[in-house]
Amino acid sequence: MTARRVFHVAGAVIVVLAGAAAGALLPSAAPAQERRIQMTARQYAYDPPVLHVNRGDTVRLRIRSLDVIHGFYLEAFDIKASIIPDSPYLELTHPSRKGERVEKVEELVFVADKTGKFRFRCSRVCGNMHPFMQGELIVAPNRLAGAGIGACVGLLAAAAIVALRRDPGLS
C-alpha cells in the first residue's frame, strides 16, 4: 500500500511541477505601454472581439454602439459602462462602489495589472442574445492558461509513469 501511495503522491507532484514550470516559462510581458482601442458594439458582439494587451499596459477604450443601448461590464477591473448610441459619452460606474453617481466619460481608462483572460459582457438588455454578448481581454503573459495546459500534460506524464512502473499486481 505504501509504495502505491508514494507513487500517487509522486504523480501529483509531477503534475504540479509541470504546470508551474509551463506557467513560469512564459516570457515576461514587454514593457508597459499605452494602448488606445476603438471598439464597436452591436447586437450581439463587440468588434474587436478579443483584445490582447500586456501586463501593466494602460488601456484607453472608446466604444461606440452601432444599434441599440449596450453595456460593457469588465470583470475583475470594476468597470461597468453603458454605451448609448449617438452619444460620444459612456456612462461609467464601478460595481464595487455603492450608491455612486454615473460618470460620463469619453473613454474607459484602466491599467491591466492582472494577467489572464478576462471577459467583458453586455450589461444593458439589448435583445435576445444579450446574455451571450461577450468579448475577451487577454493580458499577457497568461500564466494560468500556461499552468493549466502544463498541468494536463503533467497529468498525462504522471499516468504514464504509474502505468509503466515495474511492480506487478498493483492497478
Place this chain on the structure above:
Amino acid sequence: MESAATLLVLLTLAGIPLWVLREEAAASRVPDEPGWHVIDITAVAPGGIFTFENVVGHNYWRHTPAVARPVVRVGEKVLFRLRSADVIHGFSIPELQVGPIAIEPGYVTEVRFEPKEAGEFLIQCVFRCGGCHEEMFAVLEVRGPNGEPPPEDMKLKLPPRVKCRLNRT
C-alpha cells in the same frame, strides 16, 4: 391519502393560473391615491411601435401590434405604465416636458403628469432601439376638461412610415 393527493393536484392545476391572474391584477392597481388615469403602453422594437396591447411570449414574434393613440383630458392625473418587450426604449413627449425616460425591458416604468392644455402631442422613442427607431412615434390626444376634442390648429399628423410600414397580421 389518495384523495388528498388528487385534491392537491387539482388545487395546483386551478390555483397556479388563478394566482397569476390575481398577482397581475394586484400589480396593475395603483397604490396610494385613487383617481389616476392609468395608461399601459408597451414599446416594441420590430416596427417601432408604442402599443396598448399586451405584448408577451406567445404573440411577440408572430404579431404586429397596433399603434396606440392615448386619449386623456385636461386636468386629469395621468399615469403612464411603460413596458418594453425587447430592448431599452425611450419615452418622451417633448412639448409637454414628459420624459425623456428609459423603458427597461421586463420592468414597469411609471411616468406621471397632468395635462394643462388640449391638443395632439408627439410621443417619441429617444433611445435608439433598432432599425425602426426613427419612425417610432405615437400621438397623445389631450381633450378639453369636459371631453371636447382639441382645436384644429393643435392637431398633429404623423409623417407616413417609409422604412417600417406596418403590415398588421
Place this chain on the structure above:
Amino acid sequence: MNAPQPSGRIDLLRTVPGLKWLLTRRWFQFAVVLPNLAFFYLFIIAGAFGSPVGSRNIIIIFVWILWWFLLIAVMVPFASRVWCTVCPIPFFGEWYQRRALVGVRVGRPGVGRNRMWGFNRHWPRALSNIWLQNLGFLLLCTFSVPLLTRPIVSAIVLGGLVLLATVLHVIYRQRAFCRYVCPIGGFLSLYSMCSMVEVRARNRETCDECTDKSCLAGGVTGWGCPWHVYPSKLDRNNYCGLCMECLKSCTHDNMTIRARPFGSETALKSYDEAWKAFIMIGLALAYSVALLGPWGIIKDWANPTESGKWGGFALYAGALWTLTLAIVPAAFYAAARLGRRLAGEPGMTMKEAFLGFSGVLVPLGLAAWIAFSIPLILVNGSYVLNVISDPLGRGWDLLGTAHTPWMPFHPEYASFLQLAVLLTGLFYALRSGWRFAGERYGDRPAAARAVAPVAILSTAVAAGFLWMFVG
C-alpha cells in the same frame, strides 16, 4: 451477472437515519414531484404570457441557468438520475397508467402483477436504445439559441414534452418516454455512470432464492420497476431513474441505495451510448465557442431567425452534426484502433476497443459540461432573485427582490474552478482508460501501449477546453 459486490460502497439506507423510512413511503414520490409540477406549470404560463425578454422570465432563468447548473454540477455527480425522481414530465401519463398517485393496484390486465391502464404495448425493439434521445438532444441543441433566449420556445418545448410523455404512456407500458425518448434522459443515462450513488440489490443469494420477483413484476407493496430494468440484476446506473419503486416492491427488503466513489463505472455497452458521449463532448465544444465565445459571426449563424443568416445557420448546424456524429467518433475510433495495434496481442475486438476506450468521455464530458456551466451561474445567477419576485417580468414584486441589479458573482474566479474541474475530469478519464486496458491486457506494457493514443487524445481534449475557457 452474479459478480462479487464491489468494495467501497456504503449502504445508505442502513447508515443514514430516516432515509429508508422516507424513501419507502408511498407518498414520497408524489411529495417531491408535485412542487416541480407547480413550477413547470408556472414556467409554461410565464413563457406564454410573460415578458418575451429571456432574462426577465422565470422559465429561462430557472430552467437554463438554475436547473441546468444544479443538474450537471450537483445532481448528476452526486446523486445519479435523481432529477428523474422529481421530474414532473411523466406525471400525467403515470397517473393515467396507475390511476393512483400514491397507492398500488394489483390485478389484470396490466403489467406483471400490477393493474395498469392504457394499451401497455411493448416499446419497439428497434428503438429500445438511446438513439432517439441522441438525435432529439442534438436537434434541440441545434436550435439552442431560440430555446435558451425565447420564453415561448421553452414553454412550447416543456409543454410538448409533457404532452408527448402523456401520449406515449397511454400507448406504451410504464416509463417508455423517460427511458427511450426524453432528451434529458439521454445524457443523464450516460453521465450517471460517474455518479456517487447507485441502486443495487444487497444480496445476490436472496435474489436467487426469491420466487416472486416483485421488484420487476410488482406486487401489493409496490409497482414493478417502470424503467424496464430488472432491479435484482441492476449493475449499471444508466437506466435506473431512482424512482424508489423497487425499494418498496421487494418483499425481502433486499434493494438499497449505496454511496460509491466518483467515476466508478465507465463501461459503454453499445454504439448508441458511445455516440451519446461523442455528441455531448462535441456540443460542449460547440456551445463554448458559440455561446460563451466572443465571435459575433458564429452567434449570428446560431440565431438565424433574428440575423437572417440562414446560410450561416446551415453551416453551423452542418458543422455541429458532422462534429458530433462523425469527427469526434472518428478520432476516438482511430485512437482505439491504434492502441489495439500498438498493444501487439489481440486482447479484444475492434468494437470492444472502440466502446471501451470511448468510455473516457464519460468523466471528461461531464467535466467539460460542468466547466461550461460555471460561468453561466456565476454571471447570471443574480437573475434568480429578480424572477422569484417577478416571474412573468410584468412588474410584480412579490418578495421585494424584483429590482435587484444584475450582479455577476466573482466571474474572474471561474477560470480557476474550470481548471480544477477539467483536471479532475482528465484524471478520471485517464484512470478509466487505464483500467479498461488493464482488464483486457494482462501484460502491463501492452496495456500502456493500448491506452496511450486515447490518453493523449483525452489530454488534448482537456487542454483544448482549457484553452478555450482560460487561454
